[in-house]
Amino acid sequence: xxxxxxxxxxxxxxxxxRTFADGVKARFHTSHGQASTWLAERSIQVDEFRTKxxxxxxxxxxxxTMALQNMPVDAQVFQRVAEQTxxxxxxxxxAVTEEERVAILQKLASVVQQAPGKLDREQELYLEQxxxxxxxxxxxxxxxxxxxxxxIGIMGGEQHLKRFPTDDLSQHDAYQESGxxxxxxxxxxxxxxxxxTEQAIQREKYYFAVQxxxxxxxxxxxxxxxxxxxFRKMIVxxxxxxxxxxxxxxxxxxxxxxxxxxxxxxxxxxxxxxxSPRSRGKVYLLFxxxxxxxxxxxxxxxxxxxxxxxQPEVKTREKS
Amino acid sequence: MIxxxxxxxxxxxxxxxxxxxxxxxxxxxxxxxxLADIHEEHxxxxxxxxxxxxxxxxxxxxLHQLPTDHHSEFLERCQVEYHNPAILMWLEEKANxxxxxxxxxxxxxxxxxxxxxxxxxxxx
Numbered sequence: 331x332x333x334x335x336x337x338x339x340x341x342x343x344x345x346x347x348r349t350f351a352d353g354v355k356a357r358f359h360t361s362h363g364q365a366s367t368w369l370a371e372r373s374i375q376v377d378e379f380r381t382k383x384x385x386x387x388x389x390x391x392x393x394x395t396m397a398l399q400n401m402p403v404d405a406q407v408f409q410r411v412a413e414q415t416x417x418x419x420x421x422x423x424x425a426v427t428e429e430e431r432v433a434i435l436q437k438l439a440s441v442v443q444q445a446p447g448k449l450d451r452e453q454e455l456y457l458e459q460x461x462x463x464x465x466x467x468x469x470x471x472x473x474x475x476x477x478x479x480x481x482i483g484i485m486g487g488e489q490h491l492k493r494f495p496t497d498d499l500s501q502h503d504a505y506q507e508s509g510x511x512x513x514x515x516x517x518x519x520x521x522x523x524x525x526x527t528e529q530a531i532q533r534e535k536y537y538f539a540v541q542x543x544x545x546x547x548x549x550x551x552x553x554x555x556x557x558x559x560x561f562r563k564m565i566v567x568x569x570x571x572x573x574x575x576x577x578x579x580x581x582x583x584x585x586x587x588x589x590x591x592x593x594x595x596x597x598x599x600x601x602x603x604x605x606s607p608r609s610r611g612k613v614y615l616l617f618x619x620x621x622x623x624x625x626x627x628x629x630x631x632x633x634x635x636x637x638x639x640x641q642p643e644v645k646t647r648e649k650s
Numbered sequence: 651m652i653x654x655x656x657x658x659x660x661x662x663x664x665x666x667x668x669x670x671x672x673x674x675x676x677x678x679x680x681x682x683x684x685l686a687d688i689h690e691e692h693x694x695x696x697x698x699x700x701x702x703x704x705x706x707x708x709x710x711x712x713l714h715q716l717p718t719d720h721h722s723e724f725l726e727r728c729q730v731e732y733h734n735p736a737i738l739m740w741l742e743e744k745a746n747x748x749x750x751x752x753x754x755x756x757x758x759x760x761x762x763x764x765x766x767x768x769x770x771x772x773x774x
Contacts, residue, residue, distance in 0.1 A: 340688050358710045376728075379705060486750070584754075
């Protein structure tokens with residue numbers, strides 16, 4: 331009986347796979363009529379590309395080729411740290427001085443020059459606390475037990491994403507030269523119940539692509555993780571330009587082999603000056619702990635923000 | 651790419667299929683997990699269907715990014731050397747950043763497949 335159930339499930343999956351593959355094929359032929367005609371005139375189908383070219387590989391060991399083509403694996407093991415920042419102590423740190431601001435950004439500027447990865451937990455906690463104080467809201471490398479493989483890395487430029495199925499570039503108000511990705515983002519449409527709200531517009535403007543597919547637990551927990559990461563609020567800090575951008579996770583990527591660890595929307599890249607000559611894509615990326623959704627998306631000029639916070643203390647000291 | 655104890659066997663499990671120029675971008679162990687409980691007699695067809703879906707989705711993405719005047723050359727190269735990673739390098743020359751789109755297409759296709767196949771369980 332159990333074997334029958336297993337077999338039935340397998341048959342059902344196979345049937346779904348057939349439907350799925352047929353759908354992708356139909357989409358290809360609909361999207362690219364000229365290419366479809368080109369192939370038809372030569373009596374070849376995309377399905378046959380693999381087998382036809384394989385005939386030219388007679389002397390090649392297929393297993394060897396596949397093994398070579400698979401890139402070396404950079405397995406990373408992360409240590410969960412039980413200590414959490416003491417909220418009460420945290421609240422006592424109301425603002426940072428100008429000297430502290432300079433020190434934090436200098437430290438971060440040095441940190442982002444390191445190889446992509448993460449800091450040890452002690453340094454990470456120090457920076458989280460200092461940055462949280464500076465920004466006025468909590469930022470953290472690990473949130474609700476989740477963390478990305480990198481906090482330090484290179485952020486590449488992404489294209490605009492479709493916010494709804496019929497969206498096109500002309501409906502995006504900035505940086506149209508960046509183009510638009512062919513499909514939707516990995517976390518679905520930005521619209522809310524089919525409505526293009528102001529929040530949906532802001533989310534697409536300020537989105538990040540993060541490498542969820544390379545998370546150690548992605549294969550086993552993808553269903554939960556996909557929900558958790560979808561439109562999760564994060565902040566990218568560009569210490570070289572003293573700019574930060576708050577955005578949401580809107581897509582998955584980039585590929586590990588392109589040597590970039592994060593992606594940013596056209597707005598994130600341009601307004602965050604991510605690829606300025608001083609920055610060269612090197613950034614620090616953290617989660618924003620904002621359950622009440624109080625932190626707005628967009629650019630934060632760290633020098634202006636911290637001066638606002640630090641100025642009263644500086645003035646007091648000048649008077650004394 | 652994620653390492654698992656099954657990675658090697660997963661890779662070898664797919665090697666009876668002819669390779670493509672973008673195979674090195676695929677997380678084979680993740681694909682293998684998608685088909686983990688496919689019955690042995692269905693396995694080969696399932697693998698072929700996954701690869702067919704990927705091939706079409708990626709061809710669609712490539713043609714979307716590649717300037718139109720290079721479409722014929724791309725299709726010709728696919729006909730004769732679909733296995734050759736040099737196609738990817740050529741594509742990058744003609745459309746900078748196209749590899750990222752290919753990788754994203756792989757990820758989205760994988761995610762769609764994962765959702766589709768998970769639904770098979772849910773509805774049981």
